[in-house]
Amino acid sequence: MQRETLMAEETELALDDAFNILSNSRRRYILYYLYTRSEPATIDELAGQIAAWENEIPVDELDDTARRRVYVSLYQTHLPKLDDFGIADYDRDDGTVTLTEGAEEIVRYLPVEEGEQRDFVWYYVGLSVVAVVLLAAVAANVLMPAIAAVLIAVGLVALVGYQFLVGRSDGERDLLDLENLE
Known part of the structure; x- marks a missing residue:
């Protein structure tokens, strides 16, 4: 103790x-x-x-x-x-x-500079658009549901993995907002 x-x-x-x-x-x-x-x-x-x-x-x-x-x-x-x-x-x-x-x-x-952080919202919006297109293809019988589900899942896992890796490297290297230094 x-x-x-x-x-x-x-x-x-x-x-x-x-x-x-x-x-x-x-x-x-x-x-x-x-x-x-x-x-x-x-x-x-x-x-x-x-x-x-x-x-x-x-x-x-x-x-x-x-x-x-x-x-x-x-x-x-x-x-x-x-x-x-x-x-x-x-x-x-x-x-x-x-x-x-x-x-x-x-x-x-x-302090971390706000401008140097990536905004992943747009990545997720893009993935959502792709998912909607794939689901429309399923509804039109152009694509099998299992293939659409796998593509959406792989895209989501890839995006989350990328965000995690970027967050780790940004956390190690990001720095400083000069206004917050005072």
Whole structure:
């Protein structure tokens, strides 16, 4: 019993750490920016993009004050914290940042962007139309009922299987609605 309590506390601490990291919008922006890139980012790139998001202007319209304010907070606070938790690899000498495999554990807590989810309603509407056509063919004695039933069942199972697989891969990779990051 004591071991179960200890394991629950360790899991709870990890969850607390995740929420601690995600409690700051700049850290969420860092995670988003790095997660959507395939290569490391420099602290200058991060500072510019985050300042642009915070001020809701393009990066090329930023003034040095806004960029520097973000740069300092990233350099002194946010990047070292992500590095300490094993979420990002922050190389102060090179000024580069990359996500680690540990980021997968925390990214799943970020909000999912609505536009990136597939809307399967239309797939089911299409399958329903096909089913109606097949049933009309049965009624017109053009198609045997058993064949129509098998085709409809196979279509339904295929669609549900596809939705399940897409949902799993989307759950692993989907991320972020910038408005919900703030």
